Every structure is written in C-alpha cells, then in structure tokens.
Amino acid sequence: MLAQLYKYRWQYVMIFPAVLLLFLFNYVPMAGIQIAFRDFQIGSSIWDSAWVGFQNFAFLQEPQFWIVVKNTLFISVLKFVFGFPAPIILAIMINELVSAGFKRFVQSVSYLPHFFSWIVVAYILQSFLTLDGGLANDLITKMGGEPIFFLGSESWFRPMIVSSGLWKEVGWNTILYLAAITAIDPQQYEAAKVEGAGKWAQIRHVTLPGMIPTVSIVLILSIPSLITVGMDQIYPLLNPANMQVADVLDTYVLRTGLQQGYFGMATAIGLLSSVIGLTLVVLTNQISRKLNGEGLW
Amino acid sequence: MKRTSGEIISQIILIVLMLLLCLSVLYPFAYMLAISLNEGTDAAKGGVYLLPRAFTLINYEIVLGNEVIQHAYLITILRTIAGTIAGLMVTLMVAFGLSYTKVPFRKSILSYILLTMLFSGGLVPLYIQLYNLGLINNFLVYIIPGMFSAWNMFVMLKFIQGIPEALVESAELDGAGPFRVLLQIIVPLSKPMLAAIGLFTAVGHWNDWFAGAFYVTKQDLIPVQTFLQQLLSAQDMSAILGSNSNQEALARGTQMQNVTLMSVKMATVMVSAIPILCVYPFLQKYFVKGVLIGSVKG
Numbered sequence: 001m002l003a004q005l006y007k008y009r010w011q012y013v014m015i016f017p018a019v020l021l022l023f024l025f026n027y028v029p030m031a032g033i034q035i036a037f038r039d040f041q042i043g044s045s046i047w048d049s050a051w052v053g054f055q056n057f058a059f060l061q062e063p064q065f066w067i068v069v070k071n072t073l074f075i076s077v078l079k080f081v082f083g084f085p086a087p088i089i090l091a092i093m094i095n096e097l098v099s100a101g102f103k104r105f106v107q108s109v110s111y112l113p114h115f116f117s118w119i120v121v122a123y124i125l126q127s128f129l130t131l132d133g134g135l136a137n138d139l140i141t142k143m144g145g146e147p148i149f150f151l152g153s154e155s156w157f158r159p160m161i162v163s164s165g166l167w168k169e170v171g172w173n174t175i176l177y178l179a180a181i182t183a184i185d186p187q188q189y190e191a192a193k194v195e196g197a198g199k200w201a202q203i204r205h206v207t208l209p210g211m212i213p214t215v216s217i218v219l220i221l222s223i224p225s226l227i228t229v230g231m232d233q234i235y236p237l238l239n240p241a242n243m244q245v246a247d248v249l250d251t252y253v254l255r256t257g258l259q260q261g262y263f264g265m266a267t268a269i270g271l272l273s274s275v276i277g278l279t280l281v282v283l284t285n286q287i288s289r290k291l292n293g294e295g296l297w
Numbered sequence: 298m299k300r301t302s303g304e305i306i307s308q309i310i311l312i313v314l315m316l317l318l319c320l321s322v323l324y325p326f327a328y329m330l331a332i333s334l335n336e337g338t339d340a341a342k343g344g345v346y347l348l349p350r351a352f353t354l355i356n357y358e359i360v361l362g363n364e365v366i367q368h369a370y371l372i373t374i375l376r377t378i379a380g381t382i383a384g385l386m387v388t389l390m391v392a393f394g395l396s397y398t399k400v401p402f403r404k405s406i407l408s409y410i411l412l413t414m415l416f417s418g419g420l421v422p423l424y425i426q427l428y429n430l431g432l433i434n435n436f437l438v439y440i441i442p443g444m445f446s447a448w449n450m451f452v453m454l455k456f457i458q459g460i461p462e463a464l465v466e467s468a469e470l471d472g473a474g475p476f477r478v479l480l481q482i483i484v485p486l487s488k489p490m491l492a493a494i495g496l497f498t499a500v501g502h503w504n505d506w507f508a509g510a511f512y513v514t515k516q517d518l519i520p521v522q523t524f525l526q527q528l529l530s531a532q533d534m535s536a537i538l539g540s541n542s543n544q545e546a547l548a549r550g551t552q553m554q555n556v557t558l559m560s561v562k563m564a565t566v567m568v569s570a571i572p573i574l575c576v577y578p579f580l581q582k583y584f585v586k587g588v589l590i591g592s593v594k595g
Contacts, residue, residue, distance in 0.1 A: 004401050010475040014394030015406060017387050021445040024430065025423065026413040032422025042428065090318075097315065098308055108581055109319040115573050117504035119525045123566040124325040126529070127332060132559060135328065138343035167321065175588045199304065232507070236529055250420075257421040258511050270419025278416050 036268035042261070056264035065252070065269075072248040075161060076229045080222065082162050086170045088215060091177035092207055096199070107178070110171025121164050122236035126151060129160075152241030165233060176214055184210035220288050224280045227273055249273050326570065333357070333564040337557030355556055356564035365516060366524060366565065372509075373520040376439040377502040384498045385491060387444045392453035393479050414447050427512060438512045439502070439520070449494050452590055456490045457483060493587025496580055503573070521569050528565060534558050 005012075036056050038049040059065045090110070097103040113121075128135045129150040137147040150156045188206045197205065231250035238246045247255075249269065257266025327347060332340050333356050335349040344350070360366055395403060417423075423442075424433075432438040460483065468478050484491070509523030519527075534556075 001401070004399075008397065008400045011394040011397050011400050014390045014475065014479075015400075018391040018410060018445045018450065019406065021387075021441070022410065022413050022447075025426065025442045026417065028426050029418030029422035030416065031418070032425055033418050035422060035425070040425075042425065046425070093311055093314065096308075096311055102312065102315070106315045106319060108578070109322050111581070111584075112322055112577060115500055115504075115577060116570060117506060117522050117525075119504075119506050119522050119529065120566055120570055122529055123525070123562065124329065127329050127559070127563060128325070130559060132341040132557070133343035133345070135346065141343075171318075171322070175585060179589055199307065236526055239530070253420055254511070258424060263421050263425070267419060267421040270421060274417055274419055281415050 033267060033271050035264055036271050038264060040263050042263065052264070056268040059265055059269060067244065068247050068249055068252045071245055072227060072229055074245075075158060075234075075248060076226050078158055078162050079165055079229065080226070083165060083169070083173075084219070084222065086166055087173035088177055088211065090170055091174040091181060091211075092203060094174060094178060095181045095207065096203075107171070107174075110174065112171070113168045114172035116168070118168075118230075118232045119236055121168055121233070125160060125164060125237070149241075151237070152239060154242050154245045157237070157242045157245050160237065161233065165230070173218075176218065177211055180211050180214040181207060216291065220284050220291075223284045223287075224277055226280060227276050326567075326574065329563045329570075330567055332560060333567050335560065336555040337560030338555045340560055341557055351555075353555070355553070356560045357568070359556065359561055360564045360568055366521070366568070368517055369519055369521045369524040372436070372439075372518060373503060373522070376436070376520060377499050380440050380443060380502045381495055381499045383440055383444050384446060384449070385495050388446055388449045388494075389453055389484075389487070389491070390479065391445065392450045392457055393475070393483055395450075395454055396457045397475075410447050410450065424511070432512070434513055434515050434518065436518060439505075439508055443501075446498075449498070452494065453487070453490065456487060456590060460486050489583070489586055490590055492583045493590060496583050497587060500573075525566060525569060528562060531558065531562075534561065 032046060035046060035049070037051060037053060038046065039052045039055075040046060040049040094103060094106055094110075097106065126134075129137070131137055131147055131149060136150065141147055148156070150160065184206065188210075189202055192202050192206050228250060229248050231248070231254065234246060234248055235251050235254070238251055250273075253266045253269050253273075256262045256269070331345050331347055331349050334352055334354070335345050336351040336353050337356070339345070339351040394400070395406065397403075400406075427433055427438060427442070432441065464482055464486075465478055468482050473481065504522055505520070506522035506526045509519040510526055513519055513523075
C-alpha cells in the first residue's frame with residue numbers, strides 16, 4: 001500500500017490543490033451551515049456562538065418569505081415554459097436553411113448575446129424602456145398612448161425577465177440540438193423522401209425523433225435549477241417598485257444576509273434551498289436511471 | 298434538384314424570420330451606440346434610433362477620462378488574465394493526476410469533488426469563510442476561490458482519457474515523470490480543449506460583477522462589471538463625475554450641459570461591450586467545440 005502511495009506521489013501533488021481549495025471554499029462553508037442554528041455575529045467565531053435551535057427559521061412564518069417562494073416558482077416555471085421549447089424550434093429552423101453560409105451567419109449572431117453579462121442586458125432594457133426618450137415609450141407616445149414606466153412596473157417585470165432571458169440564451173442553447181441534428185443519418189431523410197414525406201413530415205418523423213435523446217438529457221438536467229432562477233439576471237433589475245414580484249430566494253438571501261447582516265436567518269434560507277436543490281438532483285438522477293438506464297454520475 | 302414553389306416560399310419566410318432574429322440581437326448595440334454618440338439632452342427627446350442626431354464624443358471623453366473606470370478596467374484585465382491562467386493550470390493538473398486510474402483512493406477523491414457539485418453551504422457561510430481567510434477586500438478573492446472548477450475538471454478528465462495511452466506510456470519508458478508528460482504530451486494534444494475552456498473561463502471573469510459587488514467594498518478593487526452594476530441604479534452623475542481626471546472636458550461648460558446620465562451610461566456600457574464585440578468573430582471556432590466536448594457525458 002505504501003509503495004503504491006509512493007509510486008503515485010506526483011499524482012497526489014497534482015491533485016492536492018483541488019482537495020485543499022474544495023476544503024477551504026466548499027467544505028468549510030458546509031460546516032458553516034450550523035450558523036443557521038446559532039446566534040452568530042461577524043467577527044466572532046462560529047464555534048463559540050450560542051445555539052438557538054430553530055429560532056433562525058422564524059422566517060417560515062413571515063408572509064414576505066412565502067411571497068418570495070411564490071415569485072421564485074412563478075419565474076422559474078415561466079422561464080422554463082418559454083425557454084425550453086424555444087431553442088428546439090430555433091435549431092430546427094436553422095437546420096432547414098438551405099444556404100450554408102447564411103446558416104453559419106445566423107448561428108454566429110445568435111450565439112453572441114451569451115457572451116455579455118446580465119448587467120449589459122439590464123442596460124439594454126434600460127435604454128429601450130426609459131421614460132426619457134427610450135425607444136419603446138417613444139413609439140407608444142407617437143401612437144398616442146401613455147408612456148409606461150416598464151422598469152418600475154410589477155406587471156411588466158416577468159415578461160421582461162422571460163424575454164431578456166430568451167434573447168440572451170436561446171441561440172446558445174441551440175448548439176447541442178444542432179449537433180444532435182447533424183448526427184442524424186442522411187439516409188433516414190432519403191428514405192422518408194422516397195416514401196413521399198414532405199418537409200413537415202420529415203421534421204416530424206426524422207428530425208424530431210433524432211433530437212429526442214438530447215432533448216430528454218437537457219430536460220433532466222434543467223430540473224435541479226428550478227429553484228435557482230438566475231440571481232445574476234434578476235438582481236440588476238430589482239428595485240423597490242417591483243420588489244413584490246421580483247424578489248426571489250437568492251436575492252432574499254443576499255439582502256437579509258450580506259446587506260442587512262441577519263447571517264443566521266440567511267444561512268437557514270440558504271440551507272433550505274440547498275436541501276431542496278439536492279433532493280431535486282437526486283430525484284433527477286433516479287429518473288435518468290429509469291429512462292436512460294444510467295444515472296448522471 | 299428541383300424545388301416546389303411551396304418550398305421556396307417557406308424558405309423565404311424562414312430567411313425573413315432568421316434575419317429578424319439577427320436584427321433583434323444586433324440592433325440593441327447599434328441603438329446604444331447611437332445614444333452614446335449623441336448629445337444626452339437631445340437623445341432624451343426621443344427619436345434617435347440608429348444614427349446619432351446631434352453627434353458628440355463628450356460622453357466617451359467623460360467615461361474614458363474617469364479614473365475609477367480606468368482603474369476598474371485594469372482590475373478586470375488583471376483578474377481575467379491571472380484567473381484564466383491559474384484556473385487552467387490548476388484544473389488541468391488535477392484532471393491529469395486523476396486520469397491515472399490506478400491512483401489509490403481515486404474513487405474517494407472523485408466523490409469528494411462530485412459532492413461539491415451537488416450541495417453547497419450557501420452564500421453566507423462562504424462569505425464568512427472568505428472573511429476569516431482575509432479575502433474580503435482583497436484582489437485574490439477574484440482568483441483563488443475559482444481556481445479549481447469541478448465541472449471543467451470533469452470535462453478535461455474526459456478529454457485526457459481520450460488521448461491514446463500508448464503516447465503516455467512511451468514517454469514514461471523514456472524516463473519522463475508525470476509533470477514532463479503533462480507538459481510535453483498532454484498540453485500540446487489538449488490545445489483545442491484548453492482554448493475552449495480558457496475562453497469560457499475568461500468570459501466568466503470578464504463578466505463577473507458579483508464578487509466585486511459583495512466581496513469587495515474598496516472602490517479601487519472593483520472590476521468594470523461591478524462599476525456598471527453600481528452605475529445602473531445611479532440617480533445622478535456624481536457617481537461618474539466625482540472622480541474625473543479629464544477636467545478639461547468638464548470645463549467646456551456648454552457641452553457638459555448637454556450630457557445626461559443616460560448618455561454617459563450608454564457610453565460606459567459600450568466601452569465594456571466593444572472588446573467582446575471585437576474579439577468575438579475570431580473566437581467562434583473554439584467555443585462550439587468546447588460546448589460539445591463538455592456535453593459528452595463522463
């Protein structure tokens with residue numbers, strides 16, 4: 001055994017940084033979850049803080065918390081309903097383009113927004129939607145309507161999130177589907193043509209079935225992210241005016257924890273969502289085992 | 298091949314739809330560019346859609362003359378370079394070490410890594426740990442915690458396992474140790490994979506605003522994206538005029554009157570977006586390959 005360990009000593013040297021970094025930035029914080037059950041103040045030691053039982057979970061009785069839960073689920077379901085089918089449809093459309101050059105052009109352009117931050121996306125929304133000469137309100141007033149304060153509106157918040165999310169990621173998410181389509185045997189199309197199948201029939205009976213394995217993998221992998229709705233996207237657009245619909249679990253933790261200093265409570269909320277997340281991942285793995293015969297790991 | 302008229306019509310509809318899609322992607326940048334090159338008070342009246350109406354460079358003079366922005370740029374560039382190199386080196390090294398299937402405890406180490414992908418302590422305990430390690434208000438907070446990426450490691454591991462073992466074995470017979478094998482055999486053969494992962498890592502660093510917003514309070518440590526995030530909700534121009542070195546431009550009072558917060562904001566965001574727009578066409582061939590390497594399940 002020792003001889004084996006010695007034989008691979010350099011491999012251990014190579015692996016060690018990962019063990020150390022994960023220990024410092026993943027495992028120590030996991031042990032820090034006990035803050036959820038302690039009365040902790042920053043600067044003091046976690047281990048010396050007094051135990052307070054479930055006192056930090058009092059947020060469960062606050063109406064605001066349940067509003068946040070509702071917002072989180074609402075936004076994630078909306079994003080899924082629009083965001084999941086859109087790249088599938090777009091991939092099929094791109095694939096049907098006859099000109100190879102134009103196809104490449106469309107792909108390149110549609111991947112572009114993926115490389116910009118959500119902050120830039122927020123600026124784009126602000127520039128179009130501002131009351132001071134923004135394009136949207138400019139057109140609305142020209143057509144005789146009343147200007148709308150989109151960025152501070154509760155009813156416009158969700159459409160804004162869904163559409164800007166689509167704008168940023170729909171093209172990028174076609175990559176896997178386009179690869180799946182490319183892998184379809186051209187003979188299948190030939191056979192379908194011989195049997196007199198038109199374009200629609202070919203898409204229905206050859207392209208779509210060829211995409212199914214990829215679609216199901218993407219579907220399965222998106223389940224765990226149902227409770228994390230992209231704080232990166234939401235936080236920059238969050239303001240007091242739309243708070244009642246825009247506040248989600250991640251932003252709630254951020255505000256109560258890092259900004260207001262309720263470390264115990266924020267950790268407790270974080271723990272709750274981590275547990276739900278883990279449950280979803282394990283469930284997903286079970287589903288994947290049943291359907292594909294193998295799990296995610 | 299003969300096409301039916303139905304096919305031609307549907308092809309035309311498809312092309313129009315795709316052109317609209319491309320337009321919706323590109324137009325916002327053209328629009329913001331026009332606003333940023335226009336006098337602010339004039340743009341606020343509306344109607345500037347594609348070309349500036351009252352052309353001016355004053356917005357860019359203000360932005361580029363701002364010391365905070367200049368410094369934020371320096372931070373962004375430094376962290377992108379250092380973070381990408383450190384991230385690639387550490388993660389590749391780990392992946393290569395783990396590619397030796399006979400390493401004792403390999404399975405346990407893999408589980409140790411995998412578990413961190415499934416469960417996390419959450420934001421607050423991480424913050425407290427960063428605080429205890431002295432990483433709050435420290436440039437290294439941008440580099441060290443992200444140096445090892447479990448996800449990238451598994452992608453790299455998968456890739457390395459695809460390299461013929463005979464190459465590694467023959468080098469070992471020549472007396473090369475693991476580090477020599479890594480540098481002389483694995484790195485040259487992994488170039489496309491390293492380019493792709495390096496690109497994603499670099500973009501991640503370039504676009505990250507979160508660390509700068511919550512792990513750092515000193516203004517001279519924030520990156521461009523965090524500056525943008527703070528400016529997004531600014532109510533007046535003090536955020537940007539307060540620390541301007543370009544007093545000459547500010548002295549031209551008549552021009553300053555025509556500057557609005559929105560026009561300066563647009564110039565700032567364009568300054569952050571233009572580098573990406575410029576390098577994007579050259580990097581395309583790497584990232585598609587990168588996504589596909591990552592999608593092959595390990």
